[in-house]
Amino acid sequence: MQPDRFVPPSERIALEVVEALRTPGRPVLTVLSGPAGPDLTAVEACLTRHLTEDPPPGFAQVRVVDLAFAGSASGAAQLERIPPSALLRAAAGTLLLLKDVHLMPADGIGSLDTLVRQLATTKSACVCTVGLPLPAAAREAFHESAARLHRDGLLHHVTLRPLPRAELPALATGLLGAVPEPLLTDRLWQVTRGWPAVVETALRLGQANDLVRVVDRHAYTTGAPPPSRISGQHELLTAIRRRGATAWAAAKAIAVLRLLGPAATRLVAEALGTSEAQARHELDLLAGAGVLRHSRARDTWTFRQPVVAIALTAALGPYERRRLAQIAVQALWSGTARTAEPAYLPDQLVKAGRLVDPGRAAAELLAHARAVPPGGEEQALPWLRAAAELTADPAERARILLLHARTAFGGGDPVQALESAETVLRSHAAEIPEGELLDVCFVYLTALSEAGRRDELAEIAGGSASPVTAGGPLEGLVARAFALSLLGRWRETHELVRRIGADPCYPKVAGAVRLFGSVVDLWLGDRTAFDHDAAELGRRIEAGERPSAELDAHVGALVALSELRQADQLLKDAPQVPVRLSTPERMILTVGAGRFDDAMELARKHIAASAAGGCDPVETVLFQLVSTIQLCRGRLSRARELLATARARGPAMPHLLAIPEALYERAHGEFGRTESILRSAVYQAEQNGVVAHADLLWIALADIAVRTQRTEPLPQYLRKLEQVAARMGTERAEFNRLTLHALVHADNAAAKGAMELLRLRDQPLEQAVALERFVRYGLGEPAALLPESYAIFGEMDALMSRSWSRTLMRQYGVQVPGRQTTLAENERLLAVLVAEGLGNKQIATLLQTGEKSVEGRLTRLFQRTGYRSRVELATAILTGQFSET
Numbered sequence: 001m002q003p004d005r006f007v008p009p010s011e012r013i014a015l016e017v018v019e020a021l022r023t024p025g026r027p028v029l030t031v032l033s034g035p036a037g038p039d040l041t042a043v044e045a046c047l048t049r050h051l052t053e054d055p056p057p058g059f060a061q062v063r064v065v066d067l068a069f070a071g072s073a074s075g076a077a078q079l080e081r082i083p084p085s086a087l088l089r090a091a092a093g094t095l096l097l098l099k100d101v102h103l104m105p106a107d108g109i110g111s112l113d114t115l116v117r118q119l120a121t122t123k124s125a126c127v128c129t130v131g132l133p134l135p136a137a138a139r140e141a142f143h144e145s146a147a148r149l150h151r152d153g154l155l156h157h158v159t160l161r162p163l164p165r166a167e168l169p170a171l172a173t174g175l176l177g178a179v180p181e182p183l184l185t186d187r188l189w190q191v192t193r194g195w196p197a198v199v200e201t202a203l204r205l206g207q208a209n210d211l212v213r214v215v216d217r218h219a220y221t222t223g224a225p226p227p228s229r230i231s232g233q234h235e236l237l238t239a240i241r242r243r244g245a246t247a248w249a250a251a252k253a254i255a256v257l258r259l260l261g262p263a264a265t266r267l268v269a270e271a272l273g274t275s276e277a278q279a280r281h282e283l284d285l286l287a288g289a290g291v292l293r294h295s296r297a298r299d300t301w302t303f304r305q306p307v308v309a310i311a312l313t314a315a316l317g318p319y320e321r322r323r324l325a326q327i328a329v330q331a332l333w334s335g336t337a338r339t340a341e342p343a344y345l346p347d348q349l350v351k352a353g354r355l356v357d358p359g360r361a362a363a364e365l366l367a368h369a370r371a372v373p374p375g376g377e378e379q380a381l382p383w384l385r386a387a388a389e390l391t392a393d394p395a396e397r398a399r400i401l402l403l404h405a406r407t408a409f410g411g412g413d414p415v416q417a418l419e420s421a422e423t424v425l426r427s428h429a430a431e432i433p434e435g436e437l438l439d440v441c442f443v444y445l446t447a448l449s450e451a452g453r454r455d456e457l458a459e460i461a462g463g464s465a466s467p468v469t470a471g472g473p474l475e476g477l478v479a480r481a482f483a484l485s486l487l488g489r490w491r492e493t494h495e496l497v498r499r500i501g502a503d504p505c506y507p508k509v510a511g512a513v514r515l516f517g518s519v520v521d522l523w524l525g526d527r528t529a530f531d532h533d534a535a536e537l538g539r540r541i542e543a544g545e546r547p548s549a550e551l552d553a554h555v556g557a558l559v560a561l562s563e564l565r566q567a568d569q570l571l572k573d574a575p576q577v578p579v580r581l582s583t584p585e586r587m588i589l590t591v592g593a594g595r596f597d598d599a600m601e602l603a604r605k606h607i608a609a610s611a612a613g614g615c616d617p618v619e620t621v622l623f624q625l626v627s628t629i630q631l632c633r634g635r636l637s638r639a640r641e642l643l644a645t646a647r648a649r650g651p652a653m654p655h656l657l658a659i660p661e662a663l664y665e666r667a668h669g670e671f672g673r674t675e676s677i678l679r680s681a682v683y684q685a686e687q688n689g690v691v692a693h694a695d696l697l698w699i700a701l702a703d704i705a706v707r708t709q710r711t712e713p714l715p716q717y718l719r720k721l722e723q724v725a726a727r728m729g730t731e732r733a734e735f736n737r738l739t740l741h742a743l744v745h746a747d748n749a750a751a752k753g754a755m756e757l758l759r760l761r762d763q764p765l766e767q768a769v770a771l772e773r774f775v776r777y778g779l780g781e782p783a784a785l786l787p788e789s790y791a792i793f794g795e796m797d798a799l800m801s802r803s804w805s806r807t808l809m810r811q812y813g814v815q816v817p818g819r820q821t822t823l824a825e826n827e828r829l830l831a832v833l834v835a836e837g838l839g840n841k842q843i844a845t846l847l848q849t850g851e852k853s854v855e856g857r858l859t860r861l862f863q864r865t866g867y868r869s870r871v872e873l874a875t876a877i878l879t880g881q882f883s884e885t
Helices: 009-022 038-053 075-079 085-090 106-119 136-151 165-176 182-192 196-208 245-272 276-288 306-314 318-334 344-355 358-370 377-390 394-410 414-427 437-450 454-462 473-486 490-501 510-514 517-523 528-542 548-560 564-572 583-592 596-609 617-632 636-648 654-667 671-687 694-707 714-728 731-745 748-761 764-776 782-795 799-811 819-835 840-847 851-865 870-879
Strands: 029-035 061-066 094-099 125-132 155-159 212-215 218-221 292-295 300-303
Touching: 009 029, 009 038, 009 125, 009 155, 009 196, 029 038, 038 061, 038 094, 038 125, 038 196, 106 125, 106 136, 136 155, 165 182, 165 196, 165 870, 182 196, 182 218, 182 306, 196 212, 196 306, 212 596, 218 596, 245 276, 245 300, 245 306, 245 318, 276 292, 300 306, 318 344, 344 358, 344 377, 358 377, 377 394, 377 414, 394 414, 394 437, 414 437, 437 454, 437 473, 437 510, 454 473, 473 490, 473 510, 490 510, 490 517, 510 517, 517 528, 517 548, 528 548, 548 564, 548 583, 548 617, 564 583, 564 748, 583 596, 583 617, 596 617, 617 636, 617 654, 617 764, 617 799, 636 654, 654 671, 654 694, 671 694, 694 714, 694 731, 694 764, 714 731, 731 748, 731 764, 748 764, 764 782, 764 799, 782 799, 799 819, 819 840, 819 851, 819 870, 840 851, 851 870
Parallel strands: 029 125, 029 155, 061 094, 094 125
Antiparallel strands: 212 218, 292 300
């Protein structure tokens, strides 16, 4: 049986020690040993709290003695801090908690042995904490004393150990309240070696420095660089700081220089301004304290817990950082040191700055940046930025900054892209290569949007500011039109593009306008320019052009409209043109292929890794789909969190988010609220002139009318759908038109046409919803259509939709297959809804049953599974353990 709440390992161990002290025959001496550092400190803190707040029975008082505060005093002086045995005998029932006993010199250990034996004659007891490894001078005395006490039955020894690798995901889940991705688990293992308190500290650091983000109760790494600033008083570094200034300086130096192999000790000596023998002595002391490991065979140093090296590097002061990097670079350049890490030299060149030869440094940084393999471009970003800063030639600096901006933009780092693009536009506009001005402006404007600086983007869109300091007025108008499109102000964009197109100088900006102009028209329901540009693309590709950016834009638009067959055909027609599908595009295609778990993972990773600003049409579709899938799976609160994230990013097509928002309200039986949301979305789209995706709104309104048995608005909805289908010319709009036409006019031919188009599109989620719609509209045979829809929902693990489908099947007299499967799914759905934090009344509404029925089912669920609370059940759902019960 699992606990009602997550209990960190440190608290669990402390509770086990306390429980042992509460039992008859409790040990006289309990020794808690482990590596000096966060884990031992965490257990000490928990133990102190439990013992002082609620002393075990039989102990009249608890005395805490922290030997760390005795400093370098003699053993006798340290023992003076411990209450004398006569006092302990007089006050029977004293529990002594002695912290950091390993700091006692060898000459005090015998007295401690005697004290324990005297305690054995009283009702008192002692708990000691011992940091490992033991000091070399006292190690033998400690071992001999422990052997004697253990032989005489006076010692109970508890040793802290790291978690097995297989248990790390569960610990991370408990600490984060989210399931870690495998990559995050791997990295945690690499830097912590499984020590629980160090894992907790690493995760806190990761979240505080945006290295770890939680999306939809899943945790992901973001690709952000390690923290650049950490206080020297951080808990990871406390044990090292206590060892004095020289040890502290040596630890920081070896954290930077350890990757230089056998040369590291000599270079630490150079950094400390001391002899190599003295540097080795300091490093040996750190190894003896459990901070470092030394390989005699290779003469190399490593940190026992690699996260400590990361913390030490981040604790460096500005000059220390530059000086150590200078030492490393000069050793590598001179050939007196080598490293097996390809990124080490460029990383140190970035930190050294102008303390090393700037010309050589810039050249090497560029060479390393160019050698980065595809997919790892973010690693090169600091190298490119540093190369630009070290380059004296303005034209070369502009070229490197442009490369940095485009690399950052392609790698999903809009803040860095914005910084470099802005520098080029403001300070190096004259050095921008001919014909690339608007391309740089587009990078800058998109980065503004994605970085969340939408007020500045709005100023440019309104004409009160402009990124164009070179070129002419026409380039300024194009930049303004692009800014309008990023804000989702489609009608204004269209009008400005028309004005640009009428200018006699239009041909010189035509290529830039083609990147977005015809797509804007498409959103407004005019696909003339889009189809023309698509045809032109084919001819240009046959003529040998490689218009990757324009092909990207057209494919993205088709994917956003769910016209996946057309998008695929466009790609097949141009196999020689490199196209890099964005993650949102791949997610939409994955949903279309029916791989829902893969699609969810793609979506979560994209949301976690992307900037918090900007939500273009394709990303808006991603949020619409991912929240819909979660609603279908019964994860209602998680769906609403995703929708809130999308709204906060300023979606370019906000009316699309009304689809899952309306589904949420409909699930709760709020049909009036559902209709209100849909009508508001229609009004919002019409105000902006947007026709794209409007078919979804009108068919959803028709669904509500049918559910509430109102036929009077259906002809109006059909007229609106007919207008959308005629203007958009998309398969989905035509499919929805045919469906509603078949209902309003009882047209079997239209129903048949709709079914043929549905089969042709072959998109499982769309099919599952549409097949049930056909039944509700009376357009198909329930016995033939409902089992197929039910099976699709089963493949996507849509527990909520499956529950609703069963209700619909019973209404139409269709047998529900698999009684045992149904029972298991009902139980799992109930658990999911409990994990979502819903009350019994809400659950009853969602399951279309009575509140008493829910109470009874919950009672049986808890009895069968052994879970004792909703919190415990929610944890089991989160970790995936519930399905194993």
